[in-house]
Amino acid sequence: EIVLTQSPVTLSLSPGKRATLSCRASQSISIFLAWYQQKPGQAPRLLIYDASNRATDIPARFSASGSGTDFTLTISSVEPEDFAVYYCQQRASWPLTFGGGTKVEIK
Amino acid sequence: VQLVESGGGLVKPGGSLRLSCVASGFTFSRYSMNWVRQAPGKGLEWVSSLSSDSVYADYAGSMKGRFTISRDNAKNSLYLQMDSLRAEDTAVYYCARAPYYYDSVHYYFDYWGQGALVTVSS
Numbered sequence: 001e002i003v004l005t006q007s008p009v010t011l012s013l014s015p016g017k018r019a020t021l022s023c024r025a026s027q028s029i030s031i032f033l034a035w036y037q038q039k040p041g042q043a044p045r046l047l048i049y050d051a052s053n054r055a056t057d058i059p060a061r062f063s064a065s066g067s068g069t070d071f072t073l074t075i076s077s078v079e080p081e082d083f084a085v086y087y088c089q090q091r092a093s094w095p096l097t098f099g100g101g102t103k104v105e106i107k
Numbered sequence: 108v109q110l111v112e113s114g115g116g117l118v119k120p121g122g123s124l125r126l127s128c129v130a131s132g133f134t135f136s137r138y139s140m141n142w143v144r145q146a147p148g149k150g151l152e153w154v155s156s157l158s159s160d161s162v163y164a165d166y167a168g169s170m171k172g173r174f175t176i177s178r179d180n181a182k183n184s185l186y187l188q189m190d191s192l193r194a195e196d197t198a199v200y201y202c203a204r205a206p207y208y209y210d211s212v213h214y215y216f217d218y219w220g221q222g223a224l225v226t227v228s229s
Contacts, residue, residue, distance in 0.1 A: 038151075044143075044219060045219075046216060049213060049217075050208070089151070089153075091215060095166075095168065100150050101151075
């Protein structure tokens with residue numbers, strides 16, 4: 001099973017600042033990684049697929065990169081609505097797995 | 108696109124429950140479908156996936172042999188039969204669609220239902 005490790009666990013930022021979230025895989029997963037955003041009481045929302053492709057209607061301030069074992073999600077300038085928990089997920093092999101999440105909170 | 112789960116509730120350890128998910132707004136029969144769960148205050152955990160034609164199904168290790176995923180394309184519905192339930196199965200269960208990109212199924216989750224809460228407790 002591929003383990004995804006996200007860091008940091010919590011990221012405290014002021015609105016307008018840049019957010020950089022990391023996801024590391026226990027073995028190479030090529031580009032087969034997605035990122036999700038989840039707000040309290042809501043279902044997750046797909047942000048990024050295949051490491052760097054924004055999903056439908058995702059704002060351009062969200063970008064992502066990486067391949068192999070190291071991946072990054074960047075929010076160029078954090079908006080108030082971006083404070084949430086972010087998860088990565090791999091589809092390179094079964095079972096599908098998620099990272100433990102990074103909470104982006106208001107500083 | 109809309110996914111609406113139902114069938115959640117309180118069940119005793121060792122009991123059974125069947126979740127349903129009704130889809131609308133897209134051609135259900137064309138898409139692979141999935142269940143993902145989230146224990147209270149915890150992260151996301153993939154449960155099971157089923158191909159559009161029901162030929163391929165897979166399960167997370169701790170659910171193999173206890174959970175069964177199925178679908179009825181004529182009814183635009185996805186199901187999860189959960190048997191031998193344990194306290195650790197307590198979670199919100201989400202139905203989610205796997206999208207197509209570049210004409211192939213990508214086992215990510217692009218649309219999610221609102222979730223169905225399953226509580227396993229005596």
